[in-house]
Amino acid sequence: MRVKKPAQSAKQAAVRFLSRRDHAEQELQQKLLARGYEPGEVDEAVALCQDYNWLDDARFAERLLNNGIAKGWGLLRIRQEMEFKGIHEEVIRQLFEDDEFDWFEHARNVARKKYGDTPMETDKEKARRLRFMQSRGFDFEQVKNALGVDDEY
Known part of the structure; x- marks a missing residue:
């Protein structure tokens, strides 16, 4: 089964997704690929969003950390959520290394x-x-x- 060619460009779709909420890089890539965009288009769209600082895994991870704390989650549950969203292990490690939360x-x-x-x-x-x-x-x-x-x- 072929996926129909999307009407808007991958860059437009990426910006639209990011205008609704923050995403992790991997999460955004998966969404764009699932919508039928070619891998090259997806890579260009992700690079554009990173260049303009619209896509930042470290910022997204920090937001997930704060939201998880507000929900009453512990460190292990928050880390699991970050891994599920596709945040790179290095970003997660750095975030928790700098964390002084009790x-x-x-x-x-x-x-x-x-x-x-x-x-x-x-x-x-x-x-x-x-x-x-x-x-x-x-x-x-x-x-x-x-x-x-x-x-x-």
């Missing part, structure tokens, strides 16, 4: 918002809370600290 405090705030000050009275409740926090992308040390769990689980 992930332990963030985990405590997320747990407090979800559970308040209600105590964990059963092992089942403890396991449920641990699973919730881990599903949010917090590592085990952050989860134990946030929930006040001292024992080995």
Whole structure:
């Protein structure tokens, strides 16, 4: 099945996509290729957008980091989202290397918002809370600290 030739140029389509929201370079390339643009056209469109600073993986990654924190996600979940969006590993590594955010405090705030000050009275409740926090992308040390769990689980 052939994809019909798009009416507008790849550059116009790229600018239209970026006018709606930021994209990662790989994400924009995939969208343009899926719309039927030739790889050469896509490369030119991406290069144009980078030249004008409309497309910047570092800025996009920083925005994802801030949005993930606002959603109550942990470092692991945010990193996974960045990888899914196609942000280069080097950009991700650099962003988290420069990061001075207190992930332990963030985990405590997320747990407090979800559970308040209600105590964990059963092992089942403890396991449920641990699973919730881990599903949010917090590592085990952050989860134990946030929930006040001292024992080995």
